[in-house]
Amino acid sequence: MDFQNAQHLVAAAQKVRAEYLQSAHTTAISVQQKATCRNDPVNGPLWVSKFSLPSPIDDNSRELLLQLIDEANEHQVRYEHSASVPLDFEWVGYRSNVQKDTPEPAIEEQEKFEKLMAETKSPLTILYLYGGSFVFVLPLLNSPSSYRKHAASLAQATGAKVLLVRQRLAPQNPFPAALLDAFQAYLALLSPPGGSPHKAVPASSIVVAGDSSGACLALGLLQVLLRLQRRDATITFHGAKQAPVVPAGMSLLSPVADLTNAFPSFEHNAYCDIFPVPIEKLPYLEKTFPTCPAWPTRPPRANLYCEAGMLAHPLASPAAADDWTGACPLWLGSGQEQIVDASRLVAREVHRAGGSITLREYENMPHTFFFVFRMAPQTKQILAEWAQSIVRFERGERPASSAQFIRARGLTAEPLVVEDLVPFTVQQAQQWIWTKTHGYKVPAFHQEGRSSLAVSPVTPSGTGLTVLWANLITGHTMDALLLLSLVLVALISLLAYRVYFHPLAHIPGPPLAKVSYLYEWYYDLYQSGQFTFQLKDLHRKYGPVIRINPDEVHIDDPDFFDQVFNQTNGRAEKPLRVAEAFGPYPATIGTQSHDLHRLRRSALNPFFPKKSVNDLVPVMRRPIKILRERLQQAAQTGEMLNMKYIYAAVTLDIINAYCFAHEPHNVGQPDFGRKGFDDVDSFLEVSLLNIHIPWAMRFTYSLPDRVNKILAPAMADILDFRRDLSRQVEAIRNGEDMTYKNASHRTVFHELLNSKLPPAELRRDRLRDEAFSLVTAGSGTTSYVLRGTAYHIAANPSVRQRLHDELVANIPDPQQFPTLTTLEQLPYLTAVIQEGLRLCDPVTHRISRQFPDHPLQCRGIFIPANMTVGMTAMLAHPNETIFPEPRVFRPERWLGPDGKQLERYLVPFNRGPRSCLGMNLARAELVLILATVFRQFDFDVSAVRRERDIDVSRDYILGAQARDTPGILVTVREG
Structure with missing residues (x-):
């Protein structure tokens, strides 16, 4: 194949699209996730040291992130308030003098980390956020395990150690779960909790790298840090205080910055990209996935990553962000992709805010071409410059902003004017993105807990009364009875938990109020605002401290008012x-x-x-x-x-x-x-x-x-x-x-x-x-x-x-x-x-x-x-x-x-x-x-x-x- 022939590149992209991505639609999400998230053996010239980070206890990082989301949630879209969870990490480094099939030694993870550090030549640390549309690990690499070799090559080229984060995947974990994981991974480098194999890494030695949706998380992370800086916030992570300092730089491949594909390049560059038109329908079209435990979600939503309206949020689609003041230097490399206008907009706005931006685009190259066309000279060139940018950022260099369009023939570079990268304003972009979210509709069949395709060979999905009724009508009586039994077991388990195992189980109150909000609803809604008056009778019967619904305690003790509300030694949140x-x-x-x-x-x-x-x-x-x-x-x-x-x-x-x-x-x-x-x-x-x-x-x-x-x-x-x-x-x-x-x-x-x-x-x-x-x-x-x-x-x-x-x-x-x-x-x-x-x-x-x-x-x-x-x-x-x-x-x-x-x-x-x-x-x-x-x-x-x-x-x-x-x-x- 002639990689310097622009028309050959278009034909090759179309072939990839037809042969690979089209076949992905007939496989259920849960099956693809299992395939792309497997844990392969470690072989060859790389060190891999695994460790886990416990869920933070003395921490405000989650609360700060949710506050930022709320502040910028201009359209007041509901979203899931993701919890902090334990995170799995892998340190990856280059291992010298071994063959490609040499297995890793059978030693403890800490010893592996020490050997990795012994071969690391630089204080540089790379936090790598991988792609996969937030739903899989990038299918072209098959699994995070495959990213290890990619990370090891990067470690060899830069002399650095690389931290891979196994962030949570959608649709099970919608926005902002993955962003929270990335934020806490960055904090784990700055202020590692006890039990971490590594010591604290200064921000000046950290460069964040990533590709595709991982690059989107990186830009979202940068926005989080900049917004916290403007608030003069102090982060508490595992008990340690930390300022929201930005890393030395970010080097990102095929960055996604607009999750709605609302910009003109979506249409203009469709001919040479690997995504069929429209891009939002592939490779992860909600309507084309077979039913499985992961999809459709319950309750259903129109987008795999989040509620459709949240796609317009600047921490989800960073192209919608209107202030990049204080940003670290950025290097953005991509093909002539359908999503390129979004990264161009980010580049222009970072430059206008006084930042350093380097942008490289390769003619007729598709999204993540460095994985699709591994042997292409364009791949060799972009990966080399990518690694060089990471090294320069760690050295403290802030190159003058520049942008280039690199032709296929001879890889000749044509300069682009950074100020003129896109002809529209941020405000126009924000409006386009928000308008585009209106086109996301929940298909009718999702309301029934099923997809439009036949059920995949994996465990059939279907929970909820609509599926139960459908199964009864179609004669699937045993399935329906089993489902009904599961629903009853879940209900009984919930009732038992609220009565016997809930943190408030020991507090007296009406039995119905302990297990359900129906007690309160009856007096407030059916009896028209009478629950407050019912409280008097409840206190007479049960005492001064009572449980009035599954999650709330009410106190009738005038001497206790100050102790509850006039506190100065902690946070007082409003339910x-x-x-x-x-x-x-x-x-x-x-x-x-x-x-x-x-x-x-x-x-x-x-x-x-x-x-x-x-x-x-x-x-x-x-x-x-x-x-x-x-x-x-x-x-x-x-x-x-x-x-x-x-x-x-x-x-x-x-x-x-x-x-x-x-x-x-x-x-x-x-x-x-x-x-x-x-x-x-x-x-x-x-x-x-x-x-x-x-x-x-x-x-x-x-x-x-x-x-x-x-x-x-x-x-x-x-x-x-x-x-x-x-x-x-x-x-x-x-x-x-x-x-x-x-x-x-x-x-x-x-x-x-x-x-x-x-x-x-x-x-x-x-x-x-x-x-x-x-x-x-x-x-x-x-x-x-x-x-x-x-x-x-x-x-x-x-x-x-x-x-x-x-x-x-x-x-x-x-x-x-x-x-x-x-x-x-x-x-x-x-x-x-x-x-x-x-x-x-x-x-x-x-x-x-x-x-x-x-x-x-x-x-x-x-x-x-x-x-x-x-x-x-x-x-x-x-x-x-x-x-x-x-x-x-x-x-x-x-x-x-x-x-x-x-x-x-x-x-x-x-x-x-x-x-x-x-x-x-x-x-x-x-x-x-x-x-x-x-x-x-x-x-x-x-x-x-x-x-x-x-x-x-x-x-x-x-x-x-x-x-x-x-x-x-x-x-x-x-x-």
């Missing part, structure tokens, strides 16, 4: 089902990870200390002044007002002013903007549903607007509100909204957009949801306390009189109010607010946390680490022992020497690092609004029924009153 109560929600309030929550909260904290709130008082007084005018008008006309909307309007205007520099709007409307607040109430009902059925909110968000307007008009309005918030944030970002320049105060989102948060934290969707949480929580919770407290003041004449007397004595002229600091020192006003917070606590749902770093112990009961632990303020505040006659509104209980002691049991804002962000603002609003209102006005509450209109009867995360409540209808009196 996922609670964090996502409001749907795909990247706001601070919906952040699961301790470290990511701390990052997000640190950007907001400067806006809410007491000093910042004091500076905001003039802003708060503007809507409060309008409120006073509205009340004065109602007193004169006899108009009946609804206190539910009065206070919601004024608090919403205050938080809008702080976030966006808006002028008061709602408090001046005739109905105080009633519809928007009713929509939020409906949204909270769906939020409770979403805790138990996590896809409910995502499903609602995914529906077209016209469908939502028919099925759930309130949710459609909420989605419109979210979009409006998004437009406001973008107007600030783009300089279209400059109102903050005329404001007398700092505003949250103008300053947040100019903060030092990483770019991922300033994404449009994240800031939209941050705005939604600040506006709704900043209004809803405070107004809830205001309306309840106002009712209790008006309903108790002695309280009303004593408060009025104190306010008149300190505010002689209602037109001239004293400072906030002065009002905060009024003892009876303070006591009224404390009693209002106790009796009208807005957050009725339990607060749950997970503590991965340490266990807890309450009343002699041990609670293992990482279990979900919850407590409910609504159970603590009416505790009869602490607060006698708990249903009575008695501010006097907070006065005198005992009042200070009671404050430790008042927890409306929660405690600790995840306590209410806006508690100082909320208290200031309570002081200013209640002082303003009750200095001048009183309310006739004779139309209000406490049990219907005030007391909580349903828990929708915030408290809800009876369904037939008209609100809190009052008439206003002056004096």
